[in-house]
Amino acid sequence: MKVLVVGSGGREHALCWAIAKSPHCGELYCAPGNAGIDRVAVSVPIAAADINGIVSFADDNDIDFVVVGPEGPLVLGLVDRLEAAGVKAFGPTAKASRLEGSKGYTKDLCAKYQIPTAEYARFDEPDAAKDYIRVKGAPIVVKADGLAAGKGVILCRNENEAYAAIDHIMIEDAFKGAGAEVVIEEMLAGEEASFFALVDGSRALPLVAAQDHKAAFDGDQGPNTGGMGAYTPAPIVTDAMAKRVMDEIIKPTIRGTAEQGFPYKGVLYAGLMITDDGPKLIEYNARFGDPECQPMMMRLDSDLLPALVAAADGKLDGVTLKWRKEAALTVVMAANGYPGHYEKGSEIKGLDKASALEDVVVFHAGTKDDGGRIVANGGRVLNVTALGATIKAARKRAYEAVDLIDWPEGFCRRDIGWRAISR
Ligand code: AMP
Numbered sequence: 001m002k003v004l005v006v007g008s009g010g011r012e013h014a015l016c017w018a019i020a021k022s023p024h025c026g027e028l029y030c031a032p033g034n035a036g037i038d039r040v041a042v043s044v045p046i047a048a049a050d051i052n053g054i055v056s057f058a059d060d061n062d063i064d065f066v067v068v069g070p071e072g073p074l075v076l077g078l079v080d081r082l083e084a085a086g087v088k089a090f091g092p093t094a095k096a097s098r099l100e101g102s103k104g105y106t107k108d109l110c111a112k113y114q115i116p117t118a119e120y121a122r123f124d125e126p127d128a129a130k131d132y133i134r135v136k137g138a139p140i141v142v143k144a145d146g147l148a149a150g151k152g153v154i155l156c157r158n159e160n161e162a163y164a165a166i167d168h169i170m171i172e173d174a175f176k177g178a179g180a181e182v183v184i185e186e187m188l189a190g191e192e193a194s195f196f197a198l199v200d201g202s203r204a205l206p207l208v209a210a211q212d213h214k215a216a217f218d219g220d221q222g223p224n225t226g227g228m229g230a231y232t233p234a235p236i237v238t239d240a241m242a243k244r245v246m247d248e249i250i251k252p253t254i255r256g257t258a259e260q261g262f263p264y265k266g267v268l269y270a271g272l273m274i275t276d277d278g279p280k281l282i283e284y285n286a287r288f289g290d291p292e293c294q295p296m297m298m299r300l301d302s303d304l305l306p307a308l309v310a311a312a313d314g315k316l317d318g319v320t321l322k323w324r325k326e327a328a329l330t331v332v333m334a335a336n337g338y339p340g341h342y343e344k345g346s347e348i349k350g351l352d353k354a355s356a357l358e359d360v361v362v363f364h365a366g367t368k369d370d371g372g373r374i375v376a377n378g379g380r381v382l383n384v385t386a387l388g389a390t391i392k393a394a395r396k397r398a399y400e401a402v403d404l405i406d407w408p409e410g411f412c413r414r415d416i417g418w419r420a421i422s423r
């Protein structure tokens with residue numbers, strides 16, 4: 001099979017790494033890829049958002065199967081366009097990916113199908129939104145409806161912060177159109193976890209749960225990022241909890257989207273709050289998590305590619321995936337200054353030494369090959385991932401590898417996994 005993966009992050013490196021091991025994979029391409037992906041796939045210089053470019057490439061090169069990593073091209077309809085061109089693709093259509101692309105749509109679906117989530121209301125008019133805040137009081141959560149690169153959620157401790165959030169999102173249009181509408185919701189208390197399932201339009205195959213670390217600095221301090229590290233399993237998601245998540249959240253969502261005429265195919269990523277009343281949905285993503293995908297791929301003990309194809313074909317029944325009993329943990333190394341301003345182009349040394357450690361894989365994100373030197377080319381740059389008998393052992397191994405990487409222009413958190421380890 002000729003396979004094309006779309007994207008350039010650590011998630012896509014992990015997907016390429018897993019797919020390249022498959023006996024079903026003949027040729028593997030990645031658009032646009034990065035310096036790490038170059039080692040397992042042929043990188044092609046087409047941006048993930050260049051829908052026309054990707055469809056033409058797939059068509060011209062007789063690609064059999066396309067795996068879409070990030071949400072941007074999904075929401076832009078890449079899967080619809082590929083299917084129209086006769087190319088099989090893994091990922092939801094534009095309409096189905098509204099589960100990630102519109103928070104209001106997802107909340108209404110939850111209401112209709114009694115999926116547990118925070119109490120909410122939707123507004124397209126700032127004064128009405130502020131009236132609602134006045135009635136509900138604080139703490140309260142204000143969210144831009146559309147995609148806002150992970151920054152469209154504002155947790156408000158008091159009413160003034162909430163009014164300012166409305167102004168920021170709706171009047172100042174901070175997220176360029178994504179905030180024409182807002183969702184305002186109750187602040188949930190509990191522990192967060194990321195839960196993943198493969199979905200084929202009508203059936204779901206649970207994968208595993210993971211936990212990530214959104215804040216930039218140790219102790220969950222500093223601004224929110226795309227994710228500074230992750231591990232799997234997530235101890236809070238016991239087998240009994242996973243069953244509840246499937247029965248109360250994932251399955252009704254699949255039924256609901258199918259009934260509404262937008263059957264969901266691809267990977268469904270539920271961002272959960274595990275509360276005293278059980279699991280509640282915070283949000284859906286229409287893709288694998290980044291960095292959660294990296295430790296998940298290290299734990300996967302089955303061939304990923306046929307499972308992705310089965311999901312795209314609507315034939316997940318009978319598919320099973322095995323997972324290693326060990327834990328896996330990823331430490332993200334980011335450029336100094338991230339998630340704010342950072343420089344590109346600094347050289348990274350020691351990658352071979354780090355990768356030579358047993359049970360360690362360094363997945364690349366923002367890297368570039370500059371005439372044989374690996375240089376930083378983004379905010380999140382490396383994902384140092386290790387397996388271990390426990391999360392603690394995986395963490396020790398991952399930081400051993402981090403310490404072999406010589407990159408003064410980068411930083412990482414030193415406490416990835418703290419929540420699981422302190423349990
Ligand atoms: P999102 O961008 O939707 O992933 O939200 C970012 C983060 O905001 C989530 O990971 C949670 O930590 C937090 N969050 C979102 N909604 C709520 C809520 N209703 N209650 C508490 N925390 C929330």
Ligand code: GLY
Pocket residue numbers: 212226227285288289290291292
């Ligand atoms: N790790 C969070 C995300 O992928 O959205």
